[in-house]
Amino acid sequence: LDYQHVQVxxxxxxxIMLASLAKIGFHLYNKLPSVVPESCLLIFVGLIMGGIIxxxxxxxxxxxxxxxxxxxxxxxxxxxxxxxxxxxxxxENIGTILLYAVVGTIWNVxxxxxxxxxxxxxxxxxxxxxxxxxxxxxxxxxxxxxxxxVLAVFEEIHVNEKLHILVFGESxxxxxxxxxxxxxxxxxxxxxxxxSVDVFAGVGKFFVVGLGGVLVGLTFGMTAAxxxxxxxxxxxxxxxxxxxxxYLSYLTAEMxxxxxxxxxxxxxxxMKRYVEANISLKSHTTVKYFMKMWSSVSDTLIFIFLGVSTxxxxxxxxxxxxxxxxxxxxxxxxxxxxxxxxxxxxxxVNTITSKDQFIIAYGGLRGAICFSLVFLLPDFRRKKLFIAxxxxxxxxxxxxxxMTIRPLVDLLAVKRKRESAxxxxxxxxIRFLDHLLAGIEDISGHWGQYYWKDKLEYFNSKYLQKLLxxxxxxxxxxxxxxxxxxxxxxxIELAEAGQLGHTLSHPSLLNNDRTVxxxxxxxxxxxxxxxxxxxxxxxxxxxxxxxxxxxxxRHTLPGExxxxxxILILRHKSL
Amino acid sequence: xxxxxxxxxxxxxGRSGASCGSWCLLGGVESKRCHPASxxxxxxxxxxxxxxxGDNSPGSHYCGFRxxxxxxxxxxxxxxxxxxxxxxxxFTSLDKGENGTLSREDFQRIPExxxxxxxxxxINAFFPEGEDQVNFRGFMRTLAHFRPIEDNEKSKxxxxxxxxxxxxxxxxxxxxxxxxxKDDKISRDELLQVLRMMVGVNISDEQLGSIADRTIQEADQxxxxxxxxxxxxxxxxxxxxxxxxxxxxxx
Numbered sequence: 001l002d003y004q005h006v007q008v009x010x011x012x013x014x015x016i017m018l019a020s021l022a023k024i025g026f027h028l029y030n031k032l033p034s035v036v037p038e039s040c041l042l043i044f045v046g047l048i049m050g051g052i053i054x055x056x057x058x059x060x061x062x063x064x065x066x067x068x069x070x071x072x073x074x075x076x077x078x079x080x081x082x083x084x085x086x087x088x089x090x091x092e093n094i095g096t097i098l099l100y101a102v103v104g105t106i107w108n109v110x111x112x113x114x115x116x117x118x119x120x121x122x123x124x125x126x127x128x129x130x131x132x133x134x135x136x137x138x139x140x141x142x143x144x145x146x147x148x149x150v151l152a153v154f155e156e157i158h159v160n161e162k163l164h165i166l167v168f169g170e171s172x173x174x175x176x177x178x179x180x181x182x183x184x185x186x187x188x189x190x191x192x193x194x195x196s197v198d199v200f201a202g203v204g205k206f207f208v209v210g211l212g213g214v215l216v217g218l219t220f221g222m223t224a225a226x227x228x229x230x231x232x233x234x235x236x237x238x239x240x241x242x243x244x245x246x247y248l249s250y251l252t253a254e255m256x257x258x259x260x261x262x263x264x265x266x267x268x269x270x271m272k273r274y275v276e277a278n279i280s281l282k283s284h285t286t287v288k289y290f291m292k293m294w295s296s297v298s299d300t301l302i303f304i305f306l307g308v309s310t311x312x313x314x315x316x317x318x319x320x321x322x323x324x325x326x327x328x329x330x331x332x333x334x335x336x337x338x339x340x341x342x343x344x345x346x347x348x349v350n351t352i353t354s355k356d357q358f359i360i361a362y363g364g365l366r367g368a369i370c371f372s373l374v375f376l377l378p379d380f381r382r383k384k385l386f387i388a389x390x391x392x393x394x395x396x397x398x399x400x401x402x403m404t405i406r407p408l409v410d411l412l413a414v415k416r417k418r419e420s421a422x423x424x425x426x427x428x429x430i431r432f433l434d435h436l437l438a439g440i441e442d443i444s445g446h447w448g449q450y451y452w453k454d455k456l457e458y459f460n461s462k463y464l465q466k467l468l469x470x471x472x473x474x475x476x477x478x479x480x481x482x483x484x485x486x487x488x489x490x491x492i493e494l495a496e497a498g499q500l501g502h503t504l505s506h507p508s509l510l511n512n513d514r515t516v517x518x519x520x521x522x523x524x525x526x527x528x529x530x531x532x533x534x535x536x537x538x539x540x541x542x543x544x545x546x547x548x549x550x551x552x553x554r555h556t557l558p559g560e561x562x563x564x565x566x567i568l569i570l571r572h573k574s575l
Numbered sequence: 576x577x578x579x580x581x582x583x584x585x586x587x588x589g590r591s592g593a594s595c596g597s598w599c600l601l602g603g604v605e606s607k608r609c610h611p612a613s614x615x616x617x618x619x620x621x622x623x624x625x626x627x628x629g630d631n632s633p634g635s636h637y638c639g640f641r642x643x644x645x646x647x648x649x650x651x652x653x654x655x656x657x658x659x660x661x662x663x664x665x666f667t668s669l670d671k672g673e674n675g676t677l678s679r680e681d682f683q684r685i686p687e688x689x690x691x692x693x694x695x696x697x698i699n700a701f702f703p704e705g706e707d708q709v710n711f712r713g714f715m716r717t718l719a720h721f722r723p724i725e726d727n728e729k730s731k732x733x734x735x736x737x738x739x740x741x742x743x744x745x746x747x748x749x750x751x752x753x754x755x756x757k758d759d760k761i762s763r764d765e766l767l768q769v770l771r772m773m774v775g776v777n778i779s780d781e782q783l784g785s786i787a788d789r790t791i792q793e794a795d796q797x798x799x800x801x802x803x804x805x806x807x808x809x810x811x812x813x814x815x816x817x818x819x820x821x822x823x824x825x826x
Contacts, residue, residue, distance in 0.1 A: 435692055444721075537778060
């Protein structure tokens with residue numbers, strides 16, 4: 001038995017296998033994902049595994065190595081988020097997102113740091129030796145909202161597109177701020193004295209980190225687009241370039257102490273439209289599916305490891321500190337959202353309602369990034385206290401907030417219901433008007449900051465397209481590509497299966513039957529049971545307009561949802 | 576019909592000077608005061624030029640009508656400069672053939688419209704009867720229906736023609752999307768067609784028929800088994816149509 005030889009790959013594969021089997025297991029029982037979010041279940045599985053390992057070996061199970069997390073597990077998730085990020089809502093709300101990400105995070109960091117320092121001054125808690133700097137350091141790593149956890153939980157609750165993109169965009173972009181503050185405070189810890197020059201250097205560093213990350217990302221993105229211009233004869237390795245360049249951008253940014261997350265997002269968003277035009281349809285599909293697959297696996301592994309690492313002897317349980325940490329996290333986030341939203345609403349016509357504010361504040365979940373950062377802290381006497389506090393905060397946000405956010409959202413929505421249910425006619429006409437408005441908005445190109453977009457479009461058509469696209473014809477969007485693909489395959493399949501032919505009504509048939517059927521139907525229509533049936537049918541089957549659903553989903557590809565396919569096929573048939 | 580006055584910036588990128596000019600867009604009515612020719616305009620047949628006016632001042636051309644409006648009224652101008660220039664830029668970016676008009680293919684190139692159930696009907700609403708091209712003026716006119724109703728307009732004088740974006744006109748626009756044969760009635764067939772577009776493939780014809788019957792039966796007051804415009808308006812009286820059919824052109 002030569003276990004030593006294969007140990008490392010074998011164990012890695014076993015962990016991934018466990019993660020995937022766990023995922024299958026949850027979805028076997030249909031009701032479970034709606035009550036408990038998947039992330040909670042995964043942490044739970046991790047806790048069980050950790051407990052087993054601890055019991056067997058009688059020592060702490062392997063703590064998730066921060067290198068593994070930052071270098072291998074995080075990039076696929078962020079790449080997936082960046083590549084499928086819907087650019088229109090993102091750039092429409094970029095001002096708000098940046099405000100929340102930068103100002104909100106700084107507010108949280110200092111708020112939590114100072115209040116915890118205040119708590120430490122209380123003699124009864126025996127926390128005198130935790131200095132202000134340590135508290136600020138802790139604040140900087142606990143304040144950041146985590147994209148992995150946010151995504152996992154927001155999948156379950158159905159919020160509208162704008163809200164989804166606000167929280168999600170904020171969680172991605174606050175990485176720059178977190179990185180800077182964390183490194184800043186850590187270097188302050190090691191310096192004997194702190195001069196104000198150092199503080200200013202810190203502020204300057206923030207801009208360098210953020211903008212540098214964007215620059216690195218865009219450079220690699222453009223290079224990737226340029227490379228794919230020449231891959232016409234080697235279609236098979238085209239998808240590889242997408243992943244290689246993105247990963248390189250992440251690593252390069254990390255090498256220069258810039259923000260890797262911002263770099264990889266900039267790279268993905270920058271290269272997407274050129275790469276999609278250059279690579280073949282099959283490579284395109286491969287890229288999309290591999291991205292989704294890797295990000296799913298990473299996601300699952302992170303949560304399981306989180307659970308495993310919780311068990312063990314790494315913790316010092318000082319309950320007052322821990323409880324106050326949790327309380328302050330909630331309080332400062334709520335305050336921050338309130339104040340910032342007040343400013344945002346002054347400048348925008350589309351206000352953020354109080355229900356939205358609640359969701360933003362309550363949806364500020366912490367996750368694995370905090371966990372890894374706390375393990376990266378230099379070893380000082382109170383490190384285990386911080387580890388314990390971080391663990392509790394993460395478990396609290398994921399379990400308590402994750403599980404209760406959906407009932408709370410439903411509760412808030414119920415309060416605004418109308419007194420009387422809308423009539424059938426009203427329902428249909430309202431949905432009709434909604435679709436009409438969505439269409440008109442799309443035609444009028446409803447955009448904010450269109451000045452910069454127009455400039456960018458001009459720059460794009462003049463220079464970039466000629467350089468980066470192989471065939472400079474009308475660039476087709478992914479929807480149009482999908483439409484053509486469907487036109488070839490599905491329309492034939494479904495027509496052959498007879499399904500569409502049956503349900504599409506021919507006007508001629510309808511006319512013949514109408515006279516006979518009309519009298520009977522009118523009487524039926526008065527029947528209240530039929531009315532209920534109709535209401536139910538409509539509620540289930542009317543197509544939803546785009547803006548009411550989440551803009552980005554971990555598990556489905558955009559444009560391949562069932563309604564989209566059906567609409568495309570029906571329109572093809574009617575042309 | 577409201578007066579929309581535009582000053583289009585010179586040398587719009589990509590248009591190489593062809594758009595220097597200004598337009599008087601009186602919905603459907605040519606302004607008799609707009610002079611047909613002007614010395615300072617390079618291309619009077621540019622996109623959507625209904626009439627061009629010269630003012631002799633080098634940097635700006637204004638239609639004679641505009642001087643009549645007071646400064647206060649200018650503040651409340653229906654669609655402001657920036658909005659119009661913004662829409663014009665959108666028009667030109669859609670117009671791939673660069674001939675100053677949009678065809679149906681130009682609209683169909685918008686990806687989100689492809690998966691909108693009412694996509695085809697909305698596109699058709701832009702094109703006047705029997706034509707295949709729409710110029711900027713027609714484009715703007717259709718979009719003017721969706722301007723939000725400002726509060727200070729509601730108490731305006733009732734003598735003038737009703738603005739395009741009044742509640743009644745908005746509903747009329749929507750009604751015309753249902754009523755394809757233009758007989759001012761939504762018949763059962765027309766309702767069924769729209770329903771079929773909006774509903775998934777899992778609904779059988781009988782169910783759809785009963786939904787259509789129920790809709791007509793709720794709305795019909797004069798017993799003709801069709802929905803007239805007045806009945807349509809009555810059904811939607813509790814709905815905030817002004818908000819549902821308005822786009823904020825600026826963010």
